Amino acid sequence: VTADDTPPADALAGDWTIYRAAELHALLRERIDGGVEQLDLSGIGDFDSSGLQLLLAARRSAAAAGRELRLTGAPQPVRALCDTYGLGALLEGSSTP
């Protein structure tokens, strides 16, 4: 875990919905390119399928770079959606906020 792993608290906070998908996509790319290995999801508010896709894509990108991206601090909306999709395992490494 490098210093990069603790991003400015609110950059990724807020709603992860289709309306912000493009913005979040750009932010995530920066992070992944910067070599992060962990994402703190605790600031997320609303979370829809576009958000879930972003997490999946980010993991894939990290994997391509030979890293595993851990998703931590997932709040209830994120957990609920992952459970809906049967993807609860995604958040395995995350600690309850």
Added chain:
Amino acid sequence: MSDDSLLAEARGTYIEEAREMLAQFEQMLLALEADPHDAETLNAAFRAAHTIKGSSGLFGFRAVVEFTHEVEAVLDAMRQGTLSLPGEGFGLLFESCDRIEAMVAELEAGAPDATPLDPALLGRLAALRTAVPAAPSPAVRTAAAEGAGSSADWRVRVRFTQDALRNGFDPASFIHYLPRVGELHAIATVDDAVPALEAMDPESCYLAFEFLLRTGGGREAIEAVFEFAREDCELEIEPASTPVAGAAPVDTRAPGEPASDRGTAERRVEPRRSEDRRADDVRTIRVSADKLDRLIDLIGELVIAGSGARLVAAQESNPRFAEAALRIANLVEEARDGALQLRMVQIGETFVRFQRVVRDAAKALGKDIELVITGGDTELDKSMVELIADPLMHLVRNSVDHGIEAPADRVAAGKPARGRLALNAFHDSGAIVVEVADDGRGLDRARILAKAVERGLVHAEQSMSDEEIDQLIFAPGFSTAAQVTDISGRGVGMDVVKRNIEALRGTVHLASEPGRGTTTQIRLPLTLAIIDGFLVNVRGVHYIVPLEAVVECIERPAEHALAADGRSGHFELRGQVLPFVDLRAFFGVDAGATPAGSRQSLLVVRYGPNKVGLLVDRLMGEYQTVIKPLGRLFADVRGIAGSTILGTGGVALILDVAALVGIANRGATARRGAQHRGRTTGVGG
């Protein structure tokens, strides 16, 4: 420059589409109000609102998007079963529908965007969505709930199109809905289509999932869940032969696209159907009516010119020329038929517009009225549809306002509290008949008569049949409404209706039974339409009788009685005495002279219940006829409804069967009266 005009055109299309969707939305709301638990209607309403939102978004009409979004949210809540709409809720939805329409009108007028809504209405919508408590029982009736038969396991694969998210669908909402349909056993998300961030369009949808569902509703129940998004997802449903033993929902790195067993999977028809529909959309283009009219005029000229060419070919005795000309003429006729068909529209589109009218008027008057529509697929000329909309509106409002009684009065009269208003249309003897019927109180003949006497329309001592009294309400300035209401009785009377209909060369007739209701029948000619005609010849002049009106053709009977006027009479047909009109004498082609060696024929025609004979020189057979209206000059000519151009370039006159039947019958009546009084009278003509 051209970009601007393209945009303007696209905008025009947007507005027309939005209007169509609004009309559909309104229809669905009406249906939903009658049966709030019909999931299919609810879906259709949602789709309509959704489409409006989507296309408004494309054009950047934010105000429309925002407002429609709220409306959609209410419908979505209803669909999820968390919201059962109270009566006032529908009022609000109808109001919203009107507001969207007003917004579209603003846009049509050229506004860059609609005026944002007053927050009050938005607030009320939001309140509706949140404040109303969840329905204790599932508000939406699903097929599963109905088909409580044997349950079966189904394996379902759903793959969303890339546009699903952009179109406002979230795949998760479908999963949430599934437990309403059946027991959701295992769900696995196929995420291998999700690319790495670099290759990803964050607004595209890459998700697919599979699940096992045990439901009694069968395949249809599952399809119904995704019906909503049928253009945005692909669905594969197959019976799960091997019940998967409680497969735990896990993070499935699905082994690739499960394409191997696709052969056995019964592919869902829906996506293909929707593709067809999209293809249909592409095949439909909007054309201005003027262009069509011009095309039809041109083709009419072509028919004549083509016949001219054939004539020349015949005169030149050039068989190859004749053959070529004939081929051209045949093709031109086909083109003509096709072109005329372009102008025909179904009257149903006009009919359904009255549902909202009836609903609102009934609500305003505290009445309960059901509108029953039949014969909506009857086709008539587009221009005709537009022209009868107003008279129809008047008749409908009349029935709602004056005809159908308040529920209490109806119950007191031993009738169901709910009134019935019926709109019907059908083709009859080359005419289109449109009926407006109610089961209300019927006409108050005593009052009509009193009023007519008061207005000096009839003499007090004049004896009139009930039917004649009924028709009095078409007299100018006649209105019997005891109290002038908001709905009708604002000075526009039935006389205007009658005038409008007659301007279309139609007739309007009213039949009423006290306590049982009133039926108004509008008969219109199929102007500019193609009819199957029957061509006859009278002294070298061609006439056409609509084939539907022809009952039979017989030889001129040896025994028939000719009236003193020499142009009408009666004959016996298998024991039935029928009046006839001698067309030769009637049109004054050659009064009285009997053609040497020619055998005349009697064409028996029917109009309504009446049959009469038409005496003609020659029967020429069936003939496809394009009705061309006669000019004003001929407006007073009786017995002729229009004209047509024959293949030879000659003109044939289309007989007005209704008028001829009337004339023959009146002639017969007059003669009987005349015999009584012992003098001869001419036939009304």
